Amino acid sequence: MGTPLGDFVRAKRDSIQPASLGLPDHGRRRSPGLRRSDLATRAGISVEYLTRIEQGRDRNPSIAVVNALADALGLDAAERDHLRYLTKISGGECVAHTRPAPPSRHVRPSVLRTLRLLEPGIALVTNRMGDVLAHTGAFEAVTRGTGLLDSDTPNLTRYVFTDPRARSFFADWDDVADERAFDLWLGPSLDSHEWFTAELAPAAGPELTRRLNRHVVPRRGDLRLRHPSGPELRLVRETLELSADAQQLLVLLPADEATAEAVHELSRPSHGGLRAIS
Known part of the structure; x- marks a missing residue:
């Protein structure tokens, strides 16, 4: 049985063309990308050891080996962070309980007061x-008619993968789907990850499974939404980490004047203002 760490290393190796690293192309091969022997040489480890890591038979590589693999694969800063995180959970430092539980939905009063200060902005x-x-009233306004907030416990990830309207609402649906899948690896805990993916996977199908296994670190640009009204x-997304709560405060700012005017029109009259979802 493999591990998230092994899957990520193998996926990155398969995605690298030897010529991009100045290595000769040895002709036809059974799998795409960089040969295992080439990566092992670049990282200064044996092919046997790299094979054990990729196949999940070695779950505790040293920090030096992890850094050497990151260098050999040419990982950027975000990918290096992800590699370190996968090393941690693959090594068993985060052990799931027998019956994993969903994350808490409680939002601290001070966070709600902060959110209120952001009205009439989208947050x-x-x-x-x-x-x-x-969420603020403006967030409800820009998502009205999309189905995102229809549930008593709305969830962006479930919406993206299971509601057909999401593909119309998110102009760059593929990028958003990659982001949602990637963020599942980041918590708020391994327990929550296992609980949620077990619940979501049957409904989401291969679209979720494939993206989870690819371990693609998303490039988060501007968010483009197609509102049902036209x-x-x-x-522009600005994210404030609430690390003590394993939560995030996400603020969405109009990237241009046309968006600012459209948001203003959608928000008139405001419906309900700030809403906490318990």
Whole structure:
């Protein structure tokens, strides 16, 4: 049985063309990308050891080996962080309980007061699972008619993968789907990850499974939304980590004047203001 660490190393190795590293192309091969022997040489480890890591038979590589693999694969800063995180959970430092539980949906009063100060802006409190825990009236306005907030416990990840309307609402659905899948690896805990993926996987199908196993670190650019009433919104995302709560405060700022005007129109009259979802 493999591990997230082994899957990530193998996926990155398969995605690298030897010529990009100045290595000769040895002709036809059974699998794409960089040969295992080439990566092992670049990382200064044996092919046998690299094979054990990729196959999940070695779950505790040293920090030196992890850094050497990151260098050999040419990982950027975000990918290096992900590699270290996968090393941690693959090594068993985060052990799931027998009956994993969903993450808490509680939002601290001070966070709710902060969110209130952001009215009439577009903002929400969420976690890595995608639970929408609280939001401003403007967030409700720009998502009205999309189905995102229809549930008593709305969840961005479930919406992206299971609601057909999401593909129309998110102009760059593929990128958003990659982001949602990647964030599942980041918590808020391994327990929550196992609980949520077990619940979501049957409904989401291969779209989720494939993206989880690819371990693609997303490039988070502007968020483009196609509102059902017509306007396309382009929003800059600013994320504030609430690390003590394993939550995030996400603020969406109009990227241009047309978006600002459209948001203003969608928000008139305001419906309900700030809402916390218990």
